[in-house]
Amino acid sequence: MRVKPRLMTGRAAIWLAAVVVSIFVDSRSMARAQALSDFSSGPAGEVQFNSVTPQNFAEALRGKDKLTEVTISGHLLLPDRAERVPAMIVKHGSGGAGTRELEWARRFTGWGIAAFVVDSFTPRGVRETATAAGQLNIVADVADSFAALRLLASHPRIDAGRIGIIGFSRGGTVALLTSFVPMRHGLLNTDGRFALHVALYPNCSTRYTGPTSGAPIVLRLGGADDWTPAAHCLAYGKVLEGLGSPVDAAVYPGAPHGFDSQRRTVLLPHVRSSRNCETELDLVTLRFRRLDTGAWLVGRQEIENYYARCITHGAHVGGDSTSLDRAIADVKKAVTAAFRL
8 A cells, every 4th residue: 555645745645655565454454353362362364452542641641441452463573483583563653554664673683683673653544744744742651662562472483581662754753752650550450571772763751750660772873864853862861871771872973864865965845843842751640841941831732832833844864774774783792791692
């Protein structure tokens, strides 16, 4: 299925349409499939499972038991090994799940690690959030990631103590959010936790704060990224370290947003960027403030007014072969250390 983003023409439209091509079955097949409540039967391939769709952080922190379940799609790849193996959840960006996620999943299985690509968009009827971010709050992706963690922990082929998460752009922010204890308490309700959080070019314009699990965080950033600037994430990495998480951050010089692809760099003129915004959200108190002035933003209207002024449009996206090779090597090193391979 090809999806043409609204208001886009030319090469930019073709590029983003290609990004959102799903690797999953169509909606009719998903409707016929039965959602699994656990993975004790040892499934592989296309699976459906239940999650929830919180509309905001307050709903997420109140707990998933207060929310209506929704069926989500995922694709689980297992390495050809007899022993129990570690696993990585692979979380897509604002263009949806596609070739990039499947390529990373195959790399993981080549390293002896299971990979679970989770699609938060297709089952909910969402095409992309690059131009229409309000379609789906990012906490829904976080809920799906914790649901996937719980299910992987029940799989007989997977070591429950060695499950990590990797995400790209929006998915990278999800990978960071899953390190916070309040999010885990609200959306997981078990003692499980991720053993590793890998974020490639995430959006760090908002710094989320609160107690973290202490699991290692890996940040890989593009030096020429004008969608989610590296500077924001380098600053945020120091904050995360202060909250108790060891952070390994690196910037790839000259690399654009989406550097781990092999696509030619193009300008996407209509995507929304918060590169000029700087805020902080406390995940314990849900107090929200501007970092430039220190002023607290009280109420939805104040927050919306601020973002209406700081949000801008247009960003470059494309691959960089040198940065891709570095990212592969860096991620392999990180999983080898975290999972004691």
